Amino acid sequence: MEPTSTTDLTTDGLEQQLIELESIKARLTARQISLLREADRRQTPLGDGCRSLGEWTAGRLDVAPETAKALVTACRVLETVPDQEQRLGSGLGSFDRIIATAHLTVAGASPDRVEQAAGLDIPGVRRLTAMHRRMAPIDEQQMFSDRYVSMQPTLDRTAYRLWGQLPGLDGQLVEQALLTRADTFPTLPDETRSSPGQRNADALVSIAADSLTTSSGDQNDSGSGPVLSVFTNHDLAAGSDGQAGSVTSTGISVGRSTIEEIFCTGSTEHISFQNGQPVAAGRTTRVIPPKLRRAVLYRDGGCTADGCTSRYRLQPHHKIPWSQGGRTDPANLTTLCWFHHHVVIHKSGYTIQPDSPPGRLRFQKPPGNGPP
Ligand SMILES: [Zn+2]
Ligand SMILES: [Zn+2]
Incomplete structure (x- = not known):
């Protein structure tokens, strides 16, 4: 040739x-x-x-x-x-x-x-x-006994890899469950859809989140989520614009956007370090107290993203993030569904357009922020 x-x-x-x-x-x-x-x-x-x-x-x-x-x-x-x-x-x-x-x-x-x-x-x-x-029956039994799902954190524990094998019908059941869940998610603000792999991942995480909270059947009050604690070394955090210095109680490093999400849905513990030793531990506190959370959800009556009718895992969100001095009071809180809160804002890097009406929020993607 x-x-x-x-x-x-x-x-x-x-x-x-x-x-x-x-x-x-x-x-x-x-x-x-x-x-x-x-x-x-x-x-x-x-x-x-x-x-x-x-x-x-x-x-x-x-x-x-x-x-x-x-x-x-x-x-x-x-x-x-x-x-x-x-x-x-x-x-x-x-x-x-x-x-x-x-x-x-x-x-x-x-x-x-x-x-x-x-x-x-x-x-x-x-x-x-x-x-x-x-x-043959023996083949079917073999296929069943070969089943496994494996999850392994990467060395720096910033991500997990998943793989495994399921018998045909069980695999199809899981696939169908992921597709069905992903179909309930709205599209991204710029009308694009996440890739099939990304949608599977979002679906799996949301199904897992449901199984960890008792309120999965009560979708109006399911924003509480499992309590996730973050430990922050303030010296390290201050020196890195919040990009370093924070880990969860299980040792997973988290960056600023994850911490901001935990400020909306979880709890934090502040620990000060001196010469590498923890010297003082604050109380574990939910950043948004349950009463305030319920009041904001009641005021908004659903996800405040423009056109969104989802009532799935409604969560209050800080419109101005804590890292920019945003306060935890009703004026700075707005209700979002899980997809708009978790996937669109905190994980994909969209921000709320400042001029959009409070009950019909529109989003914009700042250039060079978040994954493409
Ligand atoms: Zn938020
Ligand atoms: Zn929504």
Whole structure:
């Protein structure tokens, strides 16, 4: 293949080259697969102290666990379907097509069916495979006993990673619950929608928040939320514009916008430090006392975002943030639903347009503030 500048290519040529490269990738992957199989035969991973070929592959090739898993799965499935492995080695189809076809064969589809599958797109081949797959009781039990959900904080505990596996129907139930919850959220103020992954994340967090507060059934008074305490080292906080010096009681570092949200919904504890030792601890206080919170919710009667009819987890919010001298009194408090409060303001960095009427708040995104 002649390396031509991409701008010089005709559209046909461009498409042609993309397809040729996919075929080259298939041939290279076939070679990797046969090398992996040989490494497996020599039990190299065990000798290197790895628990599995997948773990060894991820480490040695410096690839993500899911990439390694796809290679190892391909290695195993192609072992039983040599003609598809040959096709891969000759570049007679993309890697995904050949692996999907191999799975269909392993699931017990007749050679005629496998041949017809060439006329389907890859999701179609996968659906056909699902129809053919035998699920003996022992397989179903195995799938259930393989279930897990894992959560791991990153080293600096500023985020958590989640992954896991659920049996098919349970997975679908969770997926449906997340979609249903996400559908109740309004759009962002600029009429854009969060990405599907972001909407899943918001849905999961809101379902978890419901399960931790007794008032999930009473959506008019559910703004209280679980008590979250923040410890602040005032020397560090003052020297960093509030960006450092604050952690929750479980040691998670939080920045200014999270603290501002806790000032609206949670409680704080102030601890002073001298020579690294805590010297005085203040009382745990809810920043907005429950009586004031109820009064503001009653006054506003619902979310004050323009056009929002959500009554989900209504929460009072400081219009002028505490960090800018905003006070905890009725004039500076307004009621917002969970989405407008948590997602739009405190997590995405929108601010209230100063000239919007108190009961019909509009939002603006300051340039360079918050995620794009
Ligand atoms: Zn707030
Ligand atoms: Zn709202």
